[in-house]
Amino acid sequence: MSINNYEWNLENEWLEKVLKETTKQLDEKREAKDRLQKEAKETQRELWNDLGSVSITNGLDQISEFVSAMDTMKNQKRSHEFNKKLEEKYEKMLLSPYFGRIDFLEKNELDAEKCYIGLSNLTDEDFDFLVYDWRAPISSMFYDYEIGQAGYECPQGVISGEITSKRQYKINNGIIEYMFDSNLSIDDEMLQELLSKSSDDKMKGIVTTIQKEQNQVIRNEDYKNLIVQGAAGSGKTSVALHRIAYLLYKHRDRITSQNIIIFSPNNIFNDYISNVLPQLGEENMYQTTFKDYMHKKIGNGFRKETPSEMMEYILDSNETLTYKDRIKNINFKTSVEFMNILKEYINHLETKERKFEDIIVRDKLIISSQEIQKLFLNDFADRPIKKRLEKIKSRILFLIEPYEEAWIKEIYEELDSSGYYIDRQEMKEESTLTVKKQLKDVYDKISRMTEFNVVNIYRNLFKYSNKFLNRLATSYDKNFINHIKTYTMENLNTRNLYYEDQVALLYLKVALGDAPATSQIKYVIIDEAQDYTPLQYEIFYQLFKSAKMTILGDINQSINPFMNVGNYNNIYNISKDDTCIINLTKSYRSTMEITKFSRKLLIENINDEYVERHGEEPNVIGFSHESHMNKKLIEEINNYKEKNYKSIGIITKTARETRDLYNLLKANNIDVVSIEKDDDSYTNGVLVIPSYLAKGLEFDVVFIHDVSNKNYNSEDERLLLYTCCTRALHVLNIYYLGEITSLLK
Numbered sequence: 104m105s106i107n108n109y110e111w112n113l114e115n116e117w118l119e120k121v122l123k124e125t126t127k128q129l130d131e132k133r134e135a136k137d138r139l140q141k142e143a144k145e146t147q148r149e150l151w152n153d154l155g156s157v158s159i160t161n162g163l164d165q166i167s168e169f170v171s172a173m174d175t176m177k178n179q180k181r182s183h184e185f186n187k188k189l190e191e192k193y194e195k196m197l198l199s200p201y202f203g204r205i206d207f208l209e210k211n212e213l214d215a216e217k218c219y220i221g222l223s224n225l226t227d228e229d230f231d232f233l234v235y236d237w238r239a240p241i242s243s244m245f246y247d248y249e250i251g252q253a254g255y256e257c258p259q260g261v262i263s264g265e266i267t268s269k270r271q272y273k274i275n276n277g278i279i280e281y282m283f284d285s286n287l288s289i290d291d292e293m294l295q296e297l298l299s300k301s302s303d304d305k306m307k308g309i310v311t312t313i314q315k316e317q318n319q320v321i322r323n324e325d326y327k328n329l330i331v332q333g334a335a336g337s338g339k340t341s342v343a344l345h346r347i348a349y350l351l352y353k354h355r356d357r358i359t360s361q362n363i364i365i366f367s368p369n370n371i372f373n374d375y376i377s378n379v380l381p382q383l384g385e386e387n388m389y390q391t392t393f394k395d396y397m398h399k400k401i402g403n404g405f406r407k408e409t410p411s412e413m414m415e416y417i418l419d420s421n422e423t424l425t426y427k428d429r430i431k432n433i434n435f436k437t438s439v440e441f442m443n444i445l446k447e448y449i450n451h452l453e454t455k456e457r458k459f460e461d462i463i464v465r466d467k468l469i470i471s472s473q474e475i476q477k478l479f480l481n482d483f484a485d486r487p488i489k490k491r492l493e494k495i496k497s498r499i500l501f502l503i504e505p506y507e508e509a510w511i512k513e514i515y516e517e518l519d520s521s522g523y524y525i526d527r528q529e530m531k532e533e534s535t536l537t538v539k540k541q542l543k544d545v546y547d548k549i550s551r552m553t554e555f556n557v558v559n560i561y562r563n564l565f566k567y568s569n570k571f572l573n574r575l576a577t578s579y580d581k582n583f584i585n586h587i588k589t590y591t592m593e594n595l596n597t598r599n600l601y602y603e604d605q606v607a608l609l610y611l612k613v614a615l616g617d618a619p620a621t622s623q624i625k626y627v628i629i630d631e632a633q634d635y636t637p638l639q640y641e642i643f644y645q646l647f648k649s650a651k652m653t654i655l656g657d658i659n660q661s662i663n664p665f666m667n668v669g670n671y672n673n674i675y676n677i678s679k680d681d682t683c684i685i686n687l688t689k690s691y692r693s694t695m696e697i698t699k700f701s702r703k704l705l706i707e708n709i710n711d712e713y714v715e716r717h718g719e720e721p722n723v724i725g726f727s728h729e730s731h732m733n734k735k736l737i738e739e740i741n742n743y744k745e746k747n748y749k750s751i752g753i754i755t756k757t758a759r760e761t762r763d764l765y766n767l768l769k770a771n772n773i774d775v776v777s778i779e780k781d782d783d784s785y786t787n788g789v790l791v792i793p794s795y796l797a798k799g800l801e802f803d804v805v806f807i808h809d810v811s812n813k814n815y816n817s818e819d820e821r822l823l824l825y826t827c828c829t830r831a832l833h834v835l836n837i838y839y840l841g842e843i844t845s846l847l848k
């Protein structure tokens with residue numbers, strides 16, 4: 104709907120008013136900042152003057168002044184940071200104060216309120232809203248409703264009424280570039296424009312075009328845990344980040360970014376998403392990866408495989424005996440059956456009698472083995488094993504203490520009366536040392552009895568496999584279990600921890616109380632959720648017991664055939680009553696041609712919608728010689744660069760291929776960067792990257808290198824290839840040597 108001159112004038116007047124108010128408030132903040140800076144300098148100067156002359160006579164007074172000056176400085180720093188944030192907010196608002204408007208006629212009111220919606224609130228002197236923050240309750244109607252009956256929830260209850268008009272704006276540098284009225288929830292025009300752009304350096308916010316179904320995930324607080332299943336490019340990561348911004352706004356009086364943690368697939372991805380929250384005016388939450396978190400908890404002393412190394416091993420497959428052994432091991436240890444065995448094992452450790460001994464000091468029974476057993480199985484039974492053992496140890500030491508002291512006193516008196524010593528201190532040390540020596544065996548016994556070594560506990564599971572593995576692993580035959588047993592023991596003996604063993608070990612650590620749950624974290628976000636096993640979810644649930652979880656993934660992007668969730672029911676059942684599964688059903692990233700092409704790779708049809716954005720059909724090109732394939736690749740990279748595409752991703756199957764291709768492109772004068780490890784950082788431009796590290800990322804142009812039958816030869820690689828194809832926004836090129844993979848036939 105076009106907008107007449109009269110309306111344009113009104114809009115320009117409104118914008119002027121908003122900008123004027125913003126400038127006024129910005130000036131006030133700047134003045135306040137200058138004033139604060141002066142005051143801070145003054146406080147510092149006074150402090151230095153005082154410090155320089157601390158005297159003996161009035162030293163205490165000066166120190167107390169010093170402490171109070173420190174407090175003042177801390178407050179000044181806090182106010183300065185607060186002002187700086189506001190200054191940044193107003194500066195942003197001067198460029199683009201709002202992007203949407205709804206006119207809302209509340210029930211029983213005569214006039215509709217014009218609600219302008221932007222990144223932050225702006226009120227005038229009378230506390231009237233000139234702009235509403237996109238996260239304010241009233242703003243939700245902008246995303247949820249078309250023109251007509253509407254309503255929103257606020258602390259006072261549901262407010263209902265009617266949206267009489269809806270408008271979207273593109274304001275740049277304080278000038279309205281364009282605006283249009285729209286009946287739809289969010290007009291496709293703006294979405295199309297955003298999606299057709301070349302990708303930015305890093306992921307960008309979608310606040311102006313959040314879709315209704317996305318908004319419902321962003322604001323959903325009805326359940327403790329949300330599981331969001333969404334096709335490739337349906338905005339899961341974007342939604343996760345906007346949800347964080349929403350929670351930080353809504354609960355700003357009780358949570359900060361430090362109460363939120365996001366688990367990302369790797370650090371490249373963490374880097375890639377790191378701009379979104381600052382763009383939305385919020386600080387980044389705590390970003391980590393499962394691997395980093397786990398490696399910190401497991402500590403040193405072992406060679407710990409990374410998930411990338413595991414993927415590289417799985418993909419760079421050869422059919423050797425060692426390979427087959429490893430795959431068997433992964434298969435078993437990532438199974439739900441193994442998880443249940445671990446649970447049973449923990450239950451057994453917690454309820455069976457342990458080997459304790461009587462504690463005797465100088466023929467006096469301090470505590471009997473039965474009494475210790477009782478402490479372990481009854482008195483401390485509500486604690487995990489490690490905590491029980493710690494408590495038992497301190498209880499025994501507490502019981503020994505009076506006997507030890509009496510003994511020391513006795514020896515001291517003997518020494519004193521012997522006449523050999525004059526110095527009291529010397530006598531004290533000597534008597535203490537003598538008693539400690541005498542008690543060494545007792546202390547050693549206590550340490551032995553209460554020792555907690557999770558690796559040994561894990562080892563014992565395999566050492567005494569008859570008890571558990573053979574009895575409980577009913578789907579596996581005895582030879583298989585014996586094989587797993589030997590395999591695991593050999594690896595543990597060489598201090599080699601495979602990724603699947605690390606997860607099992609961490610689970611034991613958490614369940615047995617050696618990695619305490621944290622209460623600081625109130626919200627946990629798990630992205631690429633399909634790539635965690637049910638056992639990993641058990642760990643999440645135990646570590647963050649009281650936190651609310653948002654779990655976002657796409658089962659069709661399970662790139663690791665073994666380390667994946669399998670089915671959402673596996674995690675839904677962990678916390679059934681508090682969990683809700685939501686689907687995001689529309690894809691935004693790729694052109695229709697690329698989306699349709701990629702979906703053909705999937706065995707099960709997905710009928711999710713996609714944005715009607717067109718581009719060229721994917722180019723699938725076969726070559727008879729590698730040199731021809733490489734020549735074409737170089738030509739095309741230069742072509743796309745000339746066409747001004749900002750990001751070109753060349754996806755190889757493995758890191759080994761990434762290295763080779765990177766060297767080749769470098770030798771051909773292409774300005775290229777390679778990513779080979781999970782800790783590398785993300786850059787725009789021409790990038791070569793192995794398939795499993797490309798998940799979650801996106802590129803204007805994607806080349807998938809060597810999709811021949813030889814290279815992608817296993818059904819297990821279908822979802823990996825699908826994930827690679829769905830990384831493309833505008834152009835997808837698939838090159839293969841000889842015969843194309845049967846997955847694409």
Ligand SMILES: Nc1ncnc2c1ncn2[C@@H]1O[C@H](COP(=O)(O)OP(=O)(O)OP(=O)(O)O)[C@@H](O)[C@H]1O
Nearest residue numbers: 309312313314335336337338339340341691692799
């Ligand atoms: N409502 C929206 N408005 C504009 N762009 C959107 C919207 N939703 C998603 N996008 C864009 O679509 C692309 C894909 O989004 P995102 O990476 O969040 O999806 P995803 O579901 O996490 O993807 P994948 O699972 O394939 O990694 C991004 O470029 C994002 O900016």
